[in-house]
Amino acid sequence: MFLKFTKMHGAGNDFVVIDLISQRFRPRARDIRLLADRHFGIGCDQVLLVEPPDSPDVDFRYRIFNADGEEVENCGNGARCFARFVHDQRLTNKRIIRVQTAAGVLELRLRDQGRVEVDMGRPVFAPDAIPLRAAQQALHYSLDVAGRQLEFGALSMGNPHAILRVDSVAQADVATLGPLIENHPCFPARANAGFMEIVSGQEIRLRVFERGAGETLACGTGACAAVVYGITRGWLRDTVTVHLPGGKLEIRWAGLEQPVIMIGPTASVFEGSMKI
Numbered sequence: 001m002f003l004k005f006t007k008m009h010g011a012g013n014d015f016v017v018i019d020l021i022s023q024r025f026r027p028r029a030r031d032i033r034l035l036a037d038r039h040f041g042i043g044c045d046q047v048l049l050v051e052p053p054d055s056p057d058v059d060f061r062y063r064i065f066n067a068d069g070e071e072v073e074n075c076g077n078g079a080r081c082f083a084r085f086v087h088d089q090r091l092t093n094k095r096i097i098r099v100q101t102a103a104g105v106l107e108l109r110l111r112d113q114g115r116v117e118v119d120m121g122r123p124v125f126a127p128d129a130i131p132l133r134a135a136q137q138a139l140h141y142s143l144d145v146a147g148r149q150l151e152f153g154a155l156s157m158g159n160p161h162a163i164l165r166v167d168s169v170a171q172a173d174v175a176t177l178g179p180l181i182e183n184h185p186c187f188p189a190r191a192n193a194g195f196m197e198i199v200s201g202q203e204i205r206l207r208v209f210e211r212g213a214g215e216t217l218a219c220g221t222g223a224c225a226a227v228v229y230g231i232t233r234g235w236l237r238d239t240v241t242v243h244l245p246g247g248k249l250e251i252r253w254a255g256l257e258q259p260v261i262m263i264g265p266t267a268s269v270f271e272g273s274m275k276i
């Protein structure tokens with residue numbers, strides 16, 4: 001069959017977006033890997049599926065697959081592209097869109113110039129919910145990685161994140177440490193690994209080695225997790241500009257029990273169909 005798709009990105013984190021309201025397709029892990037393959041397929045960090053809602057409280061169901069074929073709970077940059085996609089494709093004319101994800105309901109608000117604001121929900125710190133193998137919840141933890149003790153924060157934005165503060169993201173050994181943290185036995189569901197450089201109380205630089213996708217040019221949930229960790233450590237204020245290799249995001253968090261708000265860009269690059 002030929003599957004219609006749209007190639008999009010949010011700050012360089014790229015997606016193949018597939019409308020499963022107007023076409024039928026039951027993806028197997030190997031189909032996702034092929035769509036995401038940069039040589040034999042279209043190429044992307046994540047494949048996003050747009051499905052009809054399964055409850056009257058939401059407008060759509062939003063499913064996310066990493067390039068390695070695994071379905072995951074949440075994707076922040078993808079959420080913004082999802083809103084732009086359903087609007088551009090005239091699947092809705094709403095400017096506030098509620099979507100069901102495996103991690104709960106997200107509210108997406110279309111802003112001007114292709115920007116989208118997302119209510120990303122509350123961060124979760126309980127180790128069992130991240131999931132993280134730790135005796136008790138703490139502000140930060142210590143990890144033995146290749147014989148080095150690394151201090152890190154851990155939390156869930158619907159998906160698991162480890163965040164390390166570094167002096168310089170340019171110097172950080174993301175290629176070596178990223179996969180070791182991603183697959184460390186203390187993260188039973190693996191984890192996304194963020195490397196955060198603090199520029200000031202309102203500005204950070206961030207690189208993220210994503211679970212199931214490798215280092216990406218931006219990670220929305222990673223940006224939220226880094227800012228939340230920085231605020232809980234007293235390093236950051238409540239509104240922070242996050243500079244990622246592919247662009248910048250604005251993240252706001254008013255503290256415990258409050259949702260994290262993310263604002264950032266979206267881009268639609270091309271449309272096509274692929275034989276699958």
Ligand SMILES: N[C@@H](CCC[C@H](N)C(=O)O)C(=O)O
Nearest residue numbers: 075076077159211219220221
């Ligand atoms: N790029 C995303 C996160 C995608 C999922 C992640 N790799 C995971 O496995 O949890 C974002 O923008 O949040």
